[in-house]
Amino acid sequence: MWSSLKAYSVPSISYDKITEKEVNRRVIMKISIIGAGKMGTAIIKGLINNGQNPKQILVKTGHYENALNLRQSLGITAVQALSDLATSDIYILATPATLITKTLSELSNINQQNAPIISVAAGVSFDEMLAIYPNAPLLRCIPNTPVAINQGMTSFSTSSHLSDNQKTLAINLLNQLGHTIEVPEDKLGIAGTIAGCSPAFIDVFIEALSDAAVTNGLDRALSYEIITEMMKGSAALAAESKIHPGILKDDVTSPGGDTIKGVVALEKNNFRFAVIDAINTILQD
Numbered sequence: 001m002w003s004s005l006k007a008y009s010v011p012s013i014s015y016d017k018i019t020e021k022e023v024n025r026r027v028i029m030k031i032s033i034i035g036a037g038k039m040g041t042a043i044i045k046g047l048i049n050n051g052q053n054p055k056q057i058l059v060k061t062g063h064y065e066n067a068l069n070l071r072q073s074l075g076i077t078a079v080q081a082l083s084d085l086a087t088s089d090i091y092i093l094a095t096p097a098t099l100i101t102k103t104l105s106e107l108s109n110i111n112q113q114n115a116p117i118i119s120v121a122a123g124v125s126f127d128e129m130l131a132i133y134p135n136a137p138l139l140r141c142i143p144n145t146p147v148a149i150n151q152g153m154t155s156f157s158t159s160s161h162l163s164d165n166q167k168t169l170a171i172n173l174l175n176q177l178g179h180t181i182e183v184p185e186d187k188l189g190i191a192g193t194i195a196g197c198s199p200a201f202i203d204v205f206i207e208a209l210s211d212a213a214v215t216n217g218l219d220r221a222l223s224y225e226i227i228t229e230m231m232k233g234s235a236a237l238a239a240e241s242k243i244h245p246g247i248l249k250d251d252v253t254s255p256g257g258d259t260i261k262g263v264v265a266l267e268k269n270n271f272r273f274a275v276i277d278a279i280n281t282i283l284q285d
């Protein structure tokens with residue numbers, strides 16, 4: 001439904017005066033990223049991959065030299081102080097969660113254009129943020145690291161203070177990074193956990209499959225190629241066909257065949273419960 005945007009020059013925007021159509025086709029000109037560690041950097045890479053002018057991405061980190069390193073490697077604009085971000089068209093908060101309210105407090109004094117603010121911090125609610133910056137035009141989201149190659153899965157929720165135009169602008173930005181799904185705020189935790197933490201599970205699974213392949217004589221690099229391509233294809237088949245995964249599994253398990261024996265061995269080792277327990281354990285913390 002939402003299309004990607006290509007970079008082109010437009011002047012700075014006033015959200016109250018432009019039509020929704022204009023917002024829809026407009027690339028966001030000046031993007032301020034506050035915090036550029038693992039997630040902030042992944043977002044920056046995804047935006048640049050999608051054609052965003054790196055110079056129009058303003059980056060503030062805890063240590064200025066880290067922003068300077070990103071300027072060197074990615075061509076972004078490094079800034080030293082939050083006040084340097086006063087005329088931004090959109091803000092992305094990607095600091096550790098413990099710094100979000102402090103950052104928002106400062107932002108409330110400098111956000112001259114009432115630009116939308118995207119927080120990627122897990123676990124910091126709208127209520128907590130709005131207590132610091134009343135009426136802030138906020139969108140909360142939980143991206144995952146594949147946003148760096150525009151194949152992210154980002155769940156998001158919007159606050160009631162976000163106008164339609166601000167919401168469109170913010171979602172257009174997120175759509176540059178991959179797939180997006182809007183969920184109610186009380187479902188953001190589980191949606192974000194499934195998308196944000198599971199890449200690590202998948203990596204462990206890839207490594208385990210590769211160990212099995214190497215144990216049985218396959219070259220390591222070749223095994224990674226086979227496994228990752230198999231995973232891409234399996235995920236694409238499930239996503240595109242929308243066929244129940246149990247049926248897809250049935251399709252590759254012939255009676256008395258090898259694959260069903262492997263599935264049974266996984267069940268014997270509590271494969272499904274191990275996955276469910278991993279997610280439940282994360283959510284208990």
Ligand SMILES: NC(=O)c1ccc[n+]([C@@H]2O[C@H](COP(=O)([O-])OP(=O)(O)OC[C@H]3O[C@@H](n4cnc5c(N)ncnc54)[C@H](OP(=O)(O)O)[C@@H]3O)[C@@H](O)[C@H]2O)c1
Nearest residue numbers: 035036037038039061062063066094095096097120121122
């Ligand atoms: N990593 C993920 O997969 C993931 C997924 C979903 C959501 N998130 C959320 O993303 C946020 C960042 O996580 P992360 O994994 O990217 O953490 P991280 O790698 O530790 O990065 C934190 C960033 O915040 C910067 N920072 C620290 N103090 C700052 C300040 N006063 N002003 C501006 N920037 C400051 C750090 O800069 P210096 O290094 O220069 O101090 C660093 O660039 C968290 O809220 C997390 O919940 C992360």
